[in-house]
Amino acid sequence: MTNGREEASEPRDIEFKVRGVTVRGRLQVPAGEGPHPVVILAHGMGGAKEWSIPAIAEAFVADGIAALAFDYRSFGDSDGEPRDEVDHCGQVEDFQEAITFASTVEELDPDRIGLWSTSLGGRNALVVAALDWRVKCLVVQVPGVGTDLDLWAMMMSDGDPEALRQRLNEDRRDRALGKEPQYVVYPEDDSADYAEYWGTFGAEEKRNWPPRITLQSLWPTPVDDMIALMPKIAPKPLLMLIADEEYPRLLEAQRAAFEAAGEPKKLIVGHGHHYSVYTTWNEEAVGAAREWFGEHLVAKGSGATDPVTGRLDLEPEDA
Numbered sequence: 001m002t003n004g005r006e007e008a009s010e011p012r013d014i015e016f017k018v019r020g021v022t023v024r025g026r027l028q029v030p031a032g033e034g035p036h037p038v039v040i041l042a043h044g045m046g047g048a049k050e051w052s053i054p055a056i057a058e059a060f061v062a063d064g065i066a067a068l069a070f071d072y073r074s075f076g077d078s079d080g081e082p083r084d085e086v087d088h089c090g091q092v093e094d095f096q097e098a099i100t101f102a103s104t105v106e107e108l109d110p111d112r113i114g115l116w117s118t119s120l121g122g123r124n125a126l127v128v129a130a131l132d133w134r135v136k137c138l139v140v141q142v143p144g145v146g147t148d149l150d151l152w153a154m155m156m157s158d159g160d161p162e163a164l165r166q167r168l169n170e171d172r173r174d175r176a177l178g179k180e181p182q183y184v185v186y187p188e189d190d191s192a193d194y195a196e197y198w199g200t201f202g203a204e205e206k207r208n209w210p211p212r213i214t215l216q217s218l219w220p221t222p223v224d225d226m227i228a229l230m231p232k233i234a235p236k237p238l239l240m241l242i243a244d245e246e247y248p249r250l251l252e253a254q255r256a257a258f259e260a261a262g263e264p265k266k267l268i269v270g271h272g273h274h275y276s277v278y279t280t281w282n283e284e285a286v287g288a289a290r291e292w293f294g295e296h297l298v299a300k301g302s303g304a305t306d307p308v309t310g311r312l313d314l315e316p317e318d319a
Contacts (some may be wrong), residue, residue: 009153011057014068017099017227023094024077025049025070025201028061029107037112037297038066038105040098044119045086045144046186046213048076050205056116059286063294066108070098076208082181084210086120086217088224095128099135112136114297116289118277120144122240123226126257129236130229137237139289141277142246146225146253152218155247156184171215184218186211197275227253227260234262237296241285245273267290 011028022259026049030036039060041053057067072091074080080087095115103110115138117125122143126202129135171182188211189195198211238261242254258267268288270281277285 002181008084009047014070014101016097018073018090018097021073022079023070023073023097025078025098026054026057027066027068027070027105028057029066030061030064034107035109036064036066036107037114037293038068038102038108039114039116040095040102041067041069041116041295042072042091042095042098042121042124043117045217046075046084046120046209047119047121048205048209050076050207051201052282056286056289060293061288063282063290064298065293068098068108072095082214084212084217085181088124088221090132091121092223093125095124096132097134103134112297114138114293116140116293119141119288120147120272123147123223126233126238127223127226127229129228129238130232135236137239137253137293138233139239139241139292141241141285142243142250142274143240143254145227145255145257146250148224149218149220151247151249154249156218167215168219169260170232170296172219175216176278182215185214185300186214193273194275197278229258230257230260231262232246232257235264237292238265239268239288239292240265241268241270241277241288242271243273243274244269245276247274250274286301 009029009031011026013024015022015024015252024245041057043049043053049071053069057069060067071078072094073087074083074085099113100266102108102113108171113133113134113136115125115129118141122140123145125138125140125145126145129138149161149164151157153164157164167182175181240254240258242251246254258265270284
């Protein structure tokens with residue numbers, strides 16, 4: 001990581017096509033002569049490029065790294081129907097076409113492309129890194145790996161996977177008959193684990209995101225269990241950040257995915273739940289990402305060769 005702050009050009013809107021659908025985002029490039037390394041950023045399940053990402057992008061640009069953030073198809077500023085539907089395999093493709101777009105931008109170095117993503121987006125980044133040799137390194141936060149109907153029923157429904165399966169069947173049939181899709185709406189609940197994070201949102205974060213996803217977003221996909229892909233990420237340097245109070249089944253899957261990955265890799269465990277990485281230990285998480293990209297992306301070809309496991313034991317501040 002560089003000590004001084006790099007000046008930056010003004011962020012500019014960008015767009016690219018993925019199988020005829022327009023995906024939109026923002027690109028910010030350090031001032032000065034390029035080509036610059038670039039990190040491609042996207043958020044998690046239902047998240048938008050305005051959530052936390054602008055500040056992270058500014059931090060990367062200050063280190064001489066360009067930042068390209070985008071909204072997945074059907075979310076935010078991107079096109080795609082039905083709105084607010086998580087197309088799991090499609091999101092992987094969106095990430096790959098963001099890489100392709102970055103390779104066409106003169107100021108960017110196509111040989112120094114990194115990925116940053118979080119939650120379900122972290123799963124997407126892991127899949128892309130396993131399949132796409134253009135990726136040179138990556139950082140993932142609380143990745144949504146090992147998802148299935150049992151987990152979705154616990155997190156997004158009433159806890160009954162059989163009832164969720166029936167709802168999915170009915171909704172899929174109804175949509176084939178031309179009916180409107182059903183949605184899962186996130187309730188306003190001050191006791192929910194996402195409440196503190198979402199409470200930080202201003203008008204820009206809320207601009208074009210209703211608190212919902214389609215019910216079909218929970219239908220099983222080929223990338224739900226992607227542990228077989230983890231060894232394919234190596235030798236790309238992988239930094240994974242997880243939370244010690246994560247949903248237990250998700251935490252177990254995250255640890256298994258990390259163990260399955262090859263070298264070089266580093267694991268950081270922070271104190272808190274799934275959303276704490278955006279709040280109570282956000283500064284530490286961003287700092288770790290800056291150091292990782294500074295070592296493995298800015299200095300081309302300087303990857304570590306030994307695994308490192310770290311831990312952040314961050315206690316919540318006193319009230």
